[in-house]
Structures are given as C-alpha cells and as structure tokens.
Amino acid sequence: MAKKIGIEVSLAVSEAVRAADVDLIAAYPITPQTHIVEHLSELVADGKLDAEFVPVESEHTAMSLCIGSSAAGARTYTATSSQGLALMHEILYIAPALRMPIVMTLANRSLSGPISIWNDHSDVMTERDSCWIQTFAENGQEAFDLTLHAFKVAEHPDVLLPVMVNLDGFTLSHVVEPIEMMTQAEAKKYLKPYKPKLTLDTKHPITMGGVGLPAVYTEAKKQYETAITASKKVIIDEWKEFGKLYGRHYKPIETYKTKGAEIVLMTMGSISETAMTAVDGMRDKGISVGLMRFRLWRPFPLQEFQRAVKGIKTLAVVDRAISYGSQGGPVYMEVKSALYNQKERPQIFGFVAGLGGRDVTTDTFEEIVTKATRYAKKGKGPVYEMIGVREK
C-alpha cells in the first residue's frame, strides 16, 4: 500500500492523470482549475509523463481537440471550470455522440454573472443533459480515485462515453490533504490500455460525425441514452473492482447515519464533509438526522436512490445552483421527480446554499434541518428556500 503524502488536491488530480498514463492533454487555464493543467504541463515538460500537452487558445478548441485525439485512439484528458465549460458547450454534446471516452476534471465554479471565480455547482448543472457521465468528489482522495475510475469507465467497451469528475473549486481543489497516490505501475493493475472500437485510420477510412437526417436522429439519440443508462452497471462494477484492489470503496449514493434518522440531508461534493460534522453535532444534541449524498449524478442512480430513501420521513435537499424561474435547485427537482411515483415517499424540502463561494458551515446545516423539521410538522413548506440571503 502506497504512503499517504500531503499534497494540494489539484496536483493530486494531475498525478492521477499521470498514473493513468494519458496520451494527450488539451487544456486552457481557468481559475480554479489552472493548477491541474499547470502541473500536467510541468510533468510533460520534465519528461515525467510521456504525453502531448497542447496549450489551446480556448476551451472550445480544447474539447474539439480532445474529440480528434480520442477519435484517433489516444487516451485523452482535459480540465476546466465555469466559463470554460460554458465555452465548450457547443462541442461538449458531440463527445458522447461520437462515443469518445474523454476524461475531464471540472473544478466547480459559479457561472457569471455577476462575475465570480468562487465555488458552486452552476457550471455542471447547466450540462447535466449532455450525456457525460458525472461523478462528484468529496475530498482529495476521492478526487484522485475518481479520476482513475473515470478512465476505466469511459474506455469500457460497454460504455465508451466521456466522464466528468467534479470537485469543488478552491474549497477542495486548492486545499492540501493527505492522499494515497499511485504510480503508473500500480494504476496499471486497474487501468488497462485503451482499445478503441472505431478509430480514424487512413488504411480503414470511416466517417465520424455525419449528419443525422430526421430518419435517423431519433435512433442516434436512443443509442446515446441507452448507453449512458447502461453505464451505471459498469460504473458500480468498476468501483467494486477498485475497492478490491486498493481498499477504498465507493457507491453511487453514500449515506451517513441515515438508519432510523427522522430527517436526512442531501448534498453533493465537498460540503458533505461539513454536513457530516453538522450531523454529528446535531446527533449530540439529540436530533435524529442523517446525511445522504450523490457521488454519481449522471446517469442518475434512480433505483439506488429509491432504495436508500425507503423509510425516511423527511428529506432536506441542499442545492449549490438555481434553476431560474422553476422550483429551486436542479437536485431538489430531480429528487422529487424520482420519488413522485413511489407509494411511500418522504416529505421533500429544497434549499439553495453556498452560491458563488458563500460559506456553507455546520450552522447552515443546522438552520436547514431546523426549517425542514418545522415544515415537515406543518406538512408544508415554501416551493424552495435560499439560505443566508440578507433581507432588508
């Protein structure tokens, strides 16, 4: 077992990409993702990683180049944040449509405007329908492990879809944590060489990215939708395989003290660690509270979620993004939708917190639990609620 070392999480992600022995990295620097690609460029320049590093002129080009590279059969990586992801948007949907197993780290940052470099989930939530597999890291070790897992899943012959690994900008990307690293040799026990099904090859010419006339567009969409839905099995199997090899176990839905809990908080990403501390504190005060979080966001782990929720009376969903003019945060709406047809379902209340880098503390979670408990007793709450807004 490798030794744990103290390292900035961004650099640990770069080291995971190095352990994955990628062939090509195309990226453009953007806060708070920059340290990841900066370190990768150093690794390539110093001869520690045998890969092409292409410093492209925009994220639109980064994703275009990644698709070309992946189409040629190369293991391909990029990373971005916020506006960078938004600039990629046009090309983003093409990667899964061409079945390109690209891996991207998204250091989550709020979208403008107002201009903000700080953390929330508004960037990824705008791309949740893009057919990218999306996982969320809670801490540095998870960021490292999920990166390796991402390559394994993406390149699996039954999947062949791109994977986006989300980690919170600054609050996770820029902190130093003790992380167990892996060398390329150690990672190779898990991650086998990429064998593409179809590649661009002048000896066997094929066309990728042809026009989908009305007679075939729907069928193409059906293929992508079927592929991402079916990828859940591989995602779970590969987490099991990872656990067997390295002793760290991951699941689509992670739970903490939910057994017999009257009220359960739902989170994603690094605020989940704060939420655990908050749960411990509230438990000490005699409040029956637990925590549930999505590690896997796309494909949405519907059955796993429905099973995990059984017996829970109240859910308080904490979103880090707003879907303007709808019913609050996207996670909240999807959670409600996932349970609507269930015979027994909890009362669900939605809260939006931690926008644009606003701190989410244990007090925030206590406030949310207090409010959700009150609404549950009344049997009614607001459509959703923004936490911590200063009012006149």
Next chain:
Amino acid sequence: MAKKKIDAIIAWQDLELGMAMTEPGSSAKLKTGDWRSQHPVVDQDKCIKCGLCWIYCPDMSYSPGKDGFYKWNANYCKGCGICALECPKGAITMVMEEE
C-alpha cells in the same frame, strides 16, 4: 451510418457506434434529390457542349456523356438553377416538378 442498407429505415440497434459510417463512399447511396421543386431541361439544339453546367453544379449532378452532351442526374439535383443561370447559350430552362 448503418450496417445494412444506407437508405433503409433501420432500428437504433443497427446504428454503428456513435453513428459512424464505416463504409467509404457511402454518401453516393444517399439520394438527396427528392426535395427539389424544379429541375433543369436542356435544349440540345442550343447547347454548345461547353461543360459550364458540369463545372458549376454544386452537387455534381451533371456528367460528361460519350456524345459530348452533359447528362443530368436526378438523384442528387436540388433544383438550385445555377446551371440555367450560368449556361452562356440559355439552353437550360428550369421547369416545375410535376405533382
């Protein structure tokens, strides 16, 4: 695009991975002339066999024949009328497609 016939209506399961087209030159099998509302008619008495229709056609719907005239191919012609516009002798007339 398809593993089977290119112009057939196929099931999604028969689509190649990522809708790739694994057969080179298959676009010739995709007949794209069916949305045309007009088609060119060549008056061979006026035609001087200069080949400008063949050169200007954006869909390669003319090809040189053995007799020196240029043959029109209905499968790919969209009825744009460029040939009629460019013909120096006014030998090409665009006529409406019949119902």
